[in-house]
Amino acid sequence: MFDYAIKNILKRKTRSVLTIIGIMVLINLVIVISGIVSYQKRVMHEHASAGVGKIMVQSMLAGINYPTASINLKESLADEILNRDDIQDPISGKVIYWQIEPPPYPNEPPQLLITGVEIGKEAAFTGSISHQTRAAFGSANFSNSIFELPIIMGHQAKQFLEGKQRKQFNIGGGFKLLDTNFTVIGFLEPSSDKVVNNSLIIPLSIAQKILEKQEFISSVILFPQRIDDKQYIIEDIRQKYPKLNLVTDDTISRNAEEGIKLFEQMVGAISTVVILGAAILILTVMLITIKERTREIGVLRAIGASNKIVISSILWEIFILSAVGSVLGGLISGIVLRYFLLENLFNFWHILKYMPLAVVLTLVSGIIPAIRISRILPVESLRYE
Amino acid sequence: MNNIISIRNVKKQYHLGKTIVEALRGINLGIEAGLYYSIIGPSGSGKSSLLNIIGCIDVPSEGKVVLQGRNIEGFTERELTRIRAEKIGFIFQNFNLNPILTAIENVAIAMRFIGKSKKICLQNARAALDQVGLSHRTNHYPNELSGGERQRVAIARAIVKKPSLILADEPTGNIDTKTGHEIIRLLRKINEKQNTTVIQVTHDLEIADLSDKLFKLRDGVIVD
Ligand SMILES: Nc1ncnc2c1ncn2[C@@H]1O[C@H](COP(=O)(O)OP(=O)(O)O)[C@@H](O)[C@H]1O
Numbered sequence: 001m002f003d004y005a006i007k008n009i010l011k012r013k014t015r016s017v018l019t020i021i022g023i024m025v026l027i028n029l030v031i032v033i034s035g036i037v038s039y040q041k042r043v044m045h046e047h048a049s050a051g052v053g054k055i056m057v058q059s060m061l062a063g064i065n066y067p068t069a070s071i072n073l074k075e076s077l078a079d080e081i082l083n084r085d086d087i088q089d090p091i092s093g094k095v096i097y098w099q100i101e102p103p104p105y106p107n108e109p110p111q112l113l114i115t116g117v118e119i120g121k122e123a124a125f126t127g128s129i130s131h132q133t134r135a136a137f138g139s140a141n142f143s144n145s146i147f148e149l150p151i152i153m154g155h156q157a158k159q160f161l162e163g164k165q166r167k168q169f170n171i172g173g174g175f176k177l178l179d180t181n182f183t184v185i186g187f188l189e190p191s192s193d194k195v196v197n198n199s200l201i202i203p204l205s206i207a208q209k210i211l212e213k214q215e216f217i218s219s220v221i222l223f224p225q226r227i228d229d230k231q232y233i234i235e236d237i238r239q240k241y242p243k244l245n246l247v248t249d250d251t252i253s254r255n256a257e258e259g260i261k262l263f264e265q266m267v268g269a270i271s272t273v274v275i276l277g278a279a280i281l282i283l284t285v286m287l288i289t290i291k292e293r294t295r296e297i298g299v300l301r302a303i304g305a306s307n308k309i310v311i312s313s314i315l316w317e318i319f320i321l322s323a324v325g326s327v328l329g330g331l332i333s334g335i336v337l338r339y340f341l342l343e344n345l346f347n348f349w350h351i352l353k354y355m356p357l358a359v360v361l362t363l364v365s366g367i368i369p370a371i372r373i374s375r376i377l378p379v380e381s382l383r384y385e
Numbered sequence: 386m387n388n389i390i391s392i393r394n395v396k397k398q399y400h401l402g403k404t405i406v407e408a409l410r411g412i413n414l415g416i417e418a419g420l421y422y423s424i425i426g427p428s429g430s431g432k433s434s435l436l437n438i439i440g441c442i443d444v445p446s447e448g449k450v451v452l453q454g455r456n457i458e459g460f461t462e463r464e465l466t467r468i469r470a471e472k473i474g475f476i477f478q479n480f481n482l483n484p485i486l487t488a489i490e491n492v493a494i495a496m497r498f499i500g501k502s503k504k505i506c507l508q509n510a511r512a513a514l515d516q517v518g519l520s521h522r523t524n525h526y527p528n529e530l531s532g533g534e535r536q537r538v539a540i541a542r543a544i545v546k547k548p549s550l551i552l553a554d555e556p557t558g559n560i561d562t563k564t565g566h567e568i569i570r571l572l573r574k575i576n577e578k579q580n581t582t583v584i585q586v587t588h589d590l591e592i593a594d595l596s597d598k599l600f601k602l603r604d605g606v607i608v609d
């Protein structure tokens with residue numbers, strides 16, 4: 001009865017079009033919201049994996065976030081922590097983080113921040129165990145800089161500022177930050193660590209000065225000599241400094257998971273409600289349609305159509321409306337995710353994953369109409385209106 | 386005993402709110418294969434009620450309808466549907482064509498229910514429309530056809546599956562007399578050529594005269 005369903009849909013154009021638009025809007029909503037969440041999840045995992053091998057030590061108040069929002073760890077205490085043999089000295093060091101632009105989405109690092117690093121130990125921040133973020137242009141470290149106030153821009157930080165200030169930055173050019181005139185000495189290549197990407201990197205001592213945080217830092221980054229040492233170092237520091245927080249890649253990903261879990265549950269609940277709304281929409285439309293068509297269905301039954309046949313024609317109709325609505329909703333959400341958000345979040349597989357919703361919608365909204373239809377008797381064909 | 390249908394003491398009541406309408410008050414009759422029957426009687430005498438029960442569209446409140454040697458009370462809904470689909474062609478007073486289907490589709494759909502392929506259905510539908518003289522109207526929608534043409538489509542729909550029984554409830558009720566007589570002649574021709582049993586309900590005595598047997602109905606009972 002597929003062809004019969006198609007005819008019914010085409011014959012009742014206004015009803016069909018409005019229903020399809022309704023489904024389209026609701027499906028689009030579900031796909032876009034969940035698209036944002038799954039994108040965030042991916043980013044967080046990348047973010048966490050960027051820190052593989054690192055141990056970060058920060059104050060109790062600083063919590064277990066990376067990057068932490070506070071600058072309250074005594075520098076002298078940091079020096080004491082760094083004074084050990086089982087870490088790689090050149091890539092272990094002190095850092096300061098200072099947010100300039102808040103995160104675009106919750107649970108993400110700031111969109112723009114100042115990161116102060118020790119001269120010669122830039123890699124403690126920009127490196128990970130597997131990868132070192134290099135300079136795309138200029139230099140990725142301050143050691144050979146002839147400038148008094150040098151600054152290195154992370155990939156995203158540069159793009160963000162160029163977009164905002166509508167100008168291009170050049171190596172050797174000036175850049176004003178917190179009333180201080182810096183000289184740009186390097187642009188970094190893109191990194192899998194979003195914090196690095198979004199950072200304006202300056203020497204630690206300058207950061208302390210312009211932020212008026214002399215003798216304080218945000219976090220100490222430690223790289224173990226050997227990966228096997230990591231657990232021992234963690235235990236050792238925990239024992240010696242019970243009042244400090246230790247952050248590792250595990251903590252970061254656990255943290256991220258927890259942050260996003262609530263969000264995910266919320267989105268799950270919203271999606272369920274929205275899908276239910278779509279089902280109720282179809283249900284209502286179909287019940288009205290069946291009411292209008294009682295006589296027509298009665299005639300079909302009188303001339304020999306089985307219950308199965310008339311039910312299948314209505315279920316086909318519901319499925320076609322749902323499927324067309326879902327596909328259009330998928331298309332629109334693709335456009336929204338691609339062009340209408342701060343970043344391009346388009347992912348074909350994510351959208352495809354939601355297409356079976358048409359089947360779910362058919363099953364959920366088809367039960368009551370099917371029961372209604374099965375109650376229509378052949379005598380209905382004789383009703384005179 | 387070559388009755389294809391026997392009706393034994395059939396009663397039919399309708400409930401209209403609290404009042405009970407006794408439409409049939411004990412009908413006894415037998416239908417023999419291949420004959421042309423007319424049921425006549427004044428309006429409200431129970432003709433349609435009787436025809437619907439014979440056609441397995443409705444069930445009696447009391448009494449027996451014996452079909453193929455079995456009381457229809459014992460048939461499941463599925464079996465009744467099958468009988469309607471295969472053995473009975475129903476023609477309604479107000480045509481009851483599907484407005485979203487063309488003439489040929491209206492005819493073909495009746496054959497789909499007995500599990501024939503779409504191609505076979507359309508082939509047979511074309512032949513049936515040819516038989517009722519409507520081969521030039523196959524792709525018209527019901528609202529593009531005259532009353533007489535619509536009833537011909539309905540007849541084509543009834544005969545397309547080659548039923549053993551055709552039931553027609555005032556088939557000429559909504560069309561002019563001349564066209565009505567043509568329709569009846571057509572039904573009679575089908576009855577004679579294909580040996581299909583026909584039971585028609587009518588007001589028109591002239592039309593009733595064409596039939597082999599006549600049942601007169603009054604107040605829910607058969608008189609003479
Ligand atoms: N569905 C129904 N509900 C209530 N009363 C009905 C219904 N169908 C028929 N009747 C009543 O039953 C009686 C017989 O009706 P019907 O069989 O249609 O007679 P006829 O076809 O001879 O005009 C009438 O009084 C009619 O009003």
Ligand SMILES: [Mg+2]
Nearest residue numbers: 432433434554
């Ligand atoms: Mg009647």
